[in-house]
Amino acid sequence: MKFYFPQAIKNMSSKTWRCCAGNGRGWMASSGEPDVLVIGGGNAALCAALMAREAGASVLMLESAPRAWRGGNSMHVRNLRCMHDEPQDVLVEAYPEQEFWQDLLKVTGGLTSESLARLVIRHSSRCRPWMRRHGVHFQPPLSGALHVARTNAFFMGGGKALVNAYYRSAQNLGVQVRYETPVRSLEIVDGRFGAAITETGERITAKSCVLACGGFESNLGWQREAWGQNERGEWPAENFLIRGTRYNQGVLLRFMIDAGADTIGDPTQAHCVAIDARAPLYDGGICTRIDCVSLGVVVNRDGQRFYDEGEDFWPKRYAIWGRLVAQQPGQTAWSIIDRKAVGRFMPPVFEGTRADTLEDLAQKIGLDPAPFMDTMHAYNAACRGGTFDHTTLDDCRTDGLSPAKTHWALPINAPPFYAYPLRPGITFTYLGMRTDHTAAVHFGGAPSANLFAAGEMMAGNVLGKGYTAGVGMSIGTAFGRIAGVNAAQSAGFTHPEFKEEFAYAAAH
């Protein structure tokens, strides 16, 4: 595939743009003010920077993390949810717009903007050639993820490989990147961006700005405040683990809220998954997921079940279990399986607690055996038999049990038994800035002429709650690119070829 260089870039003196590569200090002195300032260093920020640069604008990216941790949560992602009407390279069959929209409507329970959602959906059907041009490789689904072969295109090597490819491409095109440069505040006058002030007090001006620096999930204090105290007197967020970067402190999100930007979303809504309680506080990523919930039962600290573990296929349910666990006493629970489940789910990163009897298991994990055994006996007795098939919504369910387990309900009676401790794992928060199809930040309902938002900072416009695999990347890629194009446009640069792609995405 031929890589194209817009004429504006070819004409630009490469000297101007190479002189201070990797050395932020030289930037202001040698190159003057950038046309477009991108604050953030993940997928959406990179998409914005690349598009703005392709349009011919000079671009400076400010990444708060050091190089080794660059990319925010994007280094943990693995695929892109894509609409397609027929098989497309790594995607089988079809995933039409309407089906994608229905899936999104279902998981968000209507907390979404149909217009922006459809923009994201239609954009996802045509953006991959651009991604490939910037070095992203796609591959068929990973083993153990065949259920999304139709809907999701996987990045070869995962999100960090994608982030690396985008940074390489950005560097080749002359985008300036400064690491370890967190921004403290912005200068905004009458809704117009004027400058960014870094943590060290440096003032960086630009003609326009894209904010793509994540949610506030890594800010434990903010999480604690948002979730508050529950009826048991607990502060639930104190027991949360953050699945991704430690750098999404929400500094600019807080600043923008205080500056009067229009916001969207509930601060307690997030991509929230039940993960292994032994995961590190930050950056546990994909491997801390516990995928055996639907193969067994889940009990809380009191030894009680609290939700239908077999309600639907696990990939459609994993994103509700974080909240479910967050509502339990101590914000913890245990997934209990027996020998029959071993090898039928993605292997967990931590060994489960193992015992030859259920009583022993309860003791080993520190639960009171009496209520635990009552729960297990009641469950085992309620399993009414059937033909177990984990690949379909089978007929193995419980009778007369509350809560019921409606599929894959096999008695847990084949030793050894295993227990995996669960805690809520926050991937990203949905509180963000309200925007429209231009990605412009709004103040009192009016769009800013030169300040845009992308990625987690505005994903809440599409995702009011819930999640479906890969849609975060669909949103980040669509609005990252749109924000980059519009930021360049407001600085006087027109992207040579995005117009048609955008027109298609917006034509619904």
Place this chain on the structure above:
Amino acid sequence: MPPRTDTAAMDTQPACDGAFELAATLTASEQDVSRMMQICNACRYCEGFCAVFPAMTRRLEFDKADVHYLANLCHNCGACLHACQYAPPHEFAVNVPQAMAKVRVQTYQDYAWPRAMGRLYRRAGLSVVLVLAGGLSLFLMLAVAMSGRLIHAPLAGNFYAIFPHNFLAVVFSIVFLFAILALGVGVTRFWREVSPAREVEIEDQPAIAAARLPATAEAVSDVATLRYLGGGHGEGCNEEDDRFTLLRRRFHQFTLYGFLLCFAATSVATLYHYLFRWEAPYPWLSLPVILGSLGGVGLLFGPAGLLWLNVRRDPQHGDRGQHGMDRGFIALLFLISATGFALLVLRDTQFMALWLAIHLGTVMALFLTMPYGKFAHGVFRSAALLKYTIEKRLPNRLASRGE
């Protein structure tokens, strides 16, 4: 975090008791691979890069045999390190290429025959091979000088006036056959120990029989094309950073085919000698000289390029402790070619004996270090690839249970 047991104390080899048996407990390096594979198996993002990760997904636990198998499947391309969300500075400290490299050299030692010779792997460094090559050359020079012929009237390239043909044939055959035997015994041990052969189930036997031919064809093709230095997407592997490049694959191909062509030249010359009684020197446009020259060009460019890449490679790749072994082998191949060309050019001059001694000393050094140096990687990796191409044609016991 996943188990990171401190096992420095266990990193010692058990005493050799004659019978071949691997220690039951994992060494620290093996535990590290096992620990990382448990993390990788829960992530699997790198499955598209190479054979290691698909092979991994067929397992839930990683015992010694699995670790040895996977370590030898790994080509140290570096792709999975740069793509890894758990790579240092992450506290999981996943660095698969480095962990695999550390185990890999240990497997060469563990499976070495005779076992006691395995420790030579730790010695096959750059200086050792250079000293060995130099020493052998010097020895041959002295042997020639003793009989007063080191600098001589031109002999029209008649090597056998210096060293009788049968003397060369016997000496080199012995050393070469020993190398074949030692590597053969070693790789057989590896093959038998490494899963899945160890635990083949009866019902798999027909599948294995059916897989043998296509699996062999695929493994041969994987080796011949150095497929897994392609990075899965064909853009190559990583060197000094996350950029992909085909340079290593190309230089390695120069080296591999250079070596094979030189070997072919020697084989053809041997046939000429014994079958047709055509004795060296062969003319410039004869088959042995053409094959040898083409191979020699490969062995100049290939090793020079590989050494250049080796020096520039990201220090996180591979095992720094093995630089000596890697560079020693690369240097020997280069020197063999360089001295061979010098001999070809000078064979009609009074310096032929001198260069013959130097060239033969270098070749002898290669043959002597072959079973206990970097050369072994080709043998063990080919075996691991064949193991993989067979294994992937067998039903996956994990998947068949409903994943």
